[in-house]
Amino acid sequence: MPVKAISEYKFPSKSRQELYGDDQLVHVWWKDNPWFCAAACFRAPRAMPWSDFWSALVVPFFEEDPDWSPDQQFAFSIDGTPVEPKATDTFADIGLVHKGVLAMVRA
Amino acid sequence: MTIAPKAPRKLSMKDRYSALTRDLAWDPSYVTNEEMFPFTNFEGITIHDWSKWEDPFRLTVDAYTKYQAEKDKRLYAVLDGFAQSQGHLGLTDASYLNAMKLFIQGVSPLEYQAHRNFAYLARHLNGPGPRFAALCQSLDEIRHIQTEVHTLSNYNKLYTGFHSYVWQHDRVWYLSVPKSFFDDAVSAGPFEFLIAIGFSFEYLLTNLLFVPFMSGASFNGDLPTMTFGFSAQSDESRHMTLGLEAIKFLLEQDEKNVPLVQHWIDKWFWRGYRLLALVAQMLDYMLPRKVMSWKEAFDLYFEQQMLGGLFVDLAYYGITPPKFVEQAKEEKEYLSHQVYWTLYQFSHAASFTTSIPTDEHMEWLSANYPKFDELYKPLWEKEKRNVAAGGRHFDRGLPELCSVCQIPMLFTEPGDPTTICQRHSDFEGERFNFCSDGCKNIFDHEPEKYVQAWLPVHQIFQGNCGGASIPDVLAWYRMNPEDGGEYLGSTDHQNWLAWHDMAEKTGGN
Ligand SMILES: [Fe+2]
Ligand SMILES: [Fe+2]
Ligand SMILES: [Zn+2]
Numbered sequence: 001m002p003v004k005a006i007s008e009y010k011f012p013s014k015s016r017q018e019l020y021g022d023d024q025l026v027h028v029w030w031k032d033n034p035w036f037c038a039a040a041c042f043r044a045p046r047a048m049p050w051s052d053f054w055s056a057l058v059v060p061f062f063e064e065d066p067d068w069s070p071d072q073q074f075a076f077s078i079d080g081t082p083v084e085p086k087a088t089d090t091f092a093d094i095g096l097v098h099k100g101v102l103a104m105v106r107a
Numbered sequence: 108m109t110i111a112p113k114a115p116r117k118l119s120m121k122d123r124y125s126a127l128t129r130d131l132a133w134d135p136s137y138v139t140n141e142e143m144f145p146f147t148n149f150e151g152i153t154i155h156d157w158s159k160w161e162d163p164f165r166l167t168v169d170a171y172t173k174y175q176a177e178k179d180k181r182l183y184a185v186l187d188g189f190a191q192s193q194g195h196l197g198l199t200d201a202s203y204l205n206a207m208k209l210f211i212q213g214v215s216p217l218e219y220q221a222h223r224n225f226a227y228l229a230r231h232l233n234g235p236g237p238r239f240a241a242l243c244q245s246l247d248e249i250r251h252i253q254t255e256v257h258t259l260s261n262y263n264k265l266y267t268g269f270h271s272y273v274w275q276h277d278r279v280w281y282l283s284v285p286k287s288f289f290d291d292a293v294s295a296g297p298f299e300f301l302i303a304i305g306f307s308f309e310y311l312l313t314n315l316l317f318v319p320f321m322s323g324a325s326f327n328g329d330l331p332t333m334t335f336g337f338s339a340q341s342d343e344s345r346h347m348t349l350g351l352e353a354i355k356f357l358l359e360q361d362e363k364n365v366p367l368v369q370h371w372i373d374k375w376f377w378r379g380y381r382l383l384a385l386v387a388q389m390l391d392y393m394l395p396r397k398v399m400s401w402k403e404a405f406d407l408y409f410e411q412q413m414l415g416g417l418f419v420d421l422a423y424y425g426i427t428p429p430k431f432v433e434q435a436k437e438e439k440e441y442l443s444h445q446v447y448w449t450l451y452q453f454s455h456a457a458s459f460t461t462s463i464p465t466d467e468h469m470e471w472l473s474a475n476y477p478k479f480d481e482l483y484k485p486l487w488e489k490e491k492r493n494v495a496a497g498g499r500h501f502d503r504g505l506p507e508l509c510s511v512c513q514i515p516m517l518f519t520e521p522g523d524p525t526t527i528c529q530r531h532s533d534f535e536g537e538r539f540n541f542c543s544d545g546c547k548n549i550f551d552h553e554p555e556k557y558v559q560a561w562l563p564v565h566q567i568f569q570g571n572c573g574g575a576s577i578p579d580v581l582a583w584y585r586m587n588p589e590d591g592g593e594y595l596g597s598t599d600h601q602n603w604l605a606w607h608d609m610a611e612k613t614g615g616n
Pocket of ligand 2: 309342343346
């Protein structure tokens with residue numbers, strides 16, 4: 001249903017991917033850990049391999065939890081569908097779109 | 108020689124009111140009605156007869172200004188007395204002022220927005236009665252922001268966090284929640300605005316917003332804010348009456364208006380309710396001396412008064428309680444805890460401070476919320492251990508935001524308070540995330556409106572907020588290091604202890 005307005009009502013999204021150049025936004029949601037009140041939002045290069053994303057962005061955020069263990073294994077999913085990221089995978093390979101949400105639970 | 112003019116004939120208040128409204132209205136002759144009132148058609152609302160608008164109160168300009176001037180005089184006398192007698196030392200604790208920091212940063216600028224849009228209605232509604240009612244409310248609202256600023260500026264001389272509320276309102280992540288709420292309303296048409304602000308905000312939810320803040324003030328020794336509250340209260344009863352008259356008028360004018368009005372009630376209940384998340388945590392966590400729990404306030408002011416009273420009356424017109432109201436009822440057990448836990452871990456980027464609830468406070472929370480011990484107490488116990496080990500839980504990054512309410516996505520699934528609720532829609536090839544079915548429903552009705560949302564987290568990542576690091580962003584927010592973070596040991600806390608120490612030694616209050 002379009003907005004009812006006095007003239008044409010059409011504006012570009014203020015969060016669209018092109019505003020981030022070669023990067024995109026990615027949410028990581030540690031589903032079974034209430035220590036973090038919400039999923040985290042990261043800006044990362046679209047070509048970034050999964051292992052770099054994990055060690056450069058995800059771990060530094062989540063290791064703030066005093067119970068964090070570097071040995072913890074996780075199971076991942078996107079919108080309910082399980083995914084298994086490989087070290088060299090990009091977001092596109094995993095199926096993570098701009099502003100997509102990657103969920104993880106302790107394996 | 109001059110002939111002395113005859114003494115003016117005294118008109119009754121009723122006659123003067125009608126001279127001011129009806130007698131000053133006319134039918135245009137050289138333009139059409141539509142040219143004179145161009146904004147009351149596009150929303151699809153049908154009005155057959157503007158004269159059917161019942162004026163719920165009949166004020167004239169002289170009566171209005173006389174009454175308001177008296178109230179102002181009383182307020183300013185209290186402010187002077189409070190300042191001269193160091194009244195701030197009689198607050199329950201300096202941490203109480205966190206509630207007032209939130210109020211001036213989040214709520215006061217909305218008074219100004221309300222002032223502006225009611226002034227617009229005072230020009231653009233077709234009927235003279237509603238135009239004059241809107242004019243009075245427009246004057247009330249600018250008086251509200253003015254008196255709020257004067258009331259709280261007394262604290263600004265002595266406490267942190269009050270200094271840049273206008274600048275911050277337009278920029279800071281948690282203030283984008285109230286700002287975007289009102290932006291949404293003022294960018295709608297005049298009828299939607301009447302339902303959004305006149306009805307939903309000023310009638311449906313007003314007691315849940317103002318009573319907690321004003322009772323919080325009276326329970327915590329804040330006489331100036333309490334006096335401001337009394338001074339605004341008589342205005343508020345007029346605003347409530349206007350909101351109620353507006354909805355009845357729209358519903359009675361044409362049956363075709365009912366579904367439109369229903370949709371606006373659904374939308375604005377949910378938007379207003381999400382905004383009240385800030386009030387919920389304020390009641391349960393920020394007030395050193397508690398007034399009532401959020402759960403009690405919601406039960407009394409919303410479930411009993413609105414669902415049990417107002418909506419029974421509105422059923423006559425075919426109006427049903429707002430969509431997703433069941434979710435709000437369920438959330439009253441969890442809401443304040445989830446929100447404060449969020450503010451706690453992001454208060455390093457806020458203009459207020461937070462702290463672990465004391466043991467006594469924790470007992471109050473357990474006693475009032477049966478799920479507290481199971482769901483939230485363990486988090487605070489863990490944080491106590493963290494602090495004992497030299498830590499402090501501050502998030503090292505930014506949260507996922509809801510694209511409609513703009514709150515970090517902290518809310519949980521219906522029926523499952525342990526799993527965060529994640530919803531999304533795709534619009535023109537782009538994904539948008541939402542905190543709830545209520546917010547998703549609002550987006551899906553008008554996606555064009557919300558794709559333009561200025562979401563703080565996304566803007567920070569685009570480099571539009573002063574830089575890429577947290578210190579850059581805080582500098583751009585005009586936040587000083589002492590404005591936020593942990594309360595214990597903060598500048599406000601240390602000053603408070605020192606002032607009381609001094610007062611004891613010198614025998615002062
Ligand atoms: Fe107001
Ligand atoms: Fe008001
Ligand atoms: Zn939302």
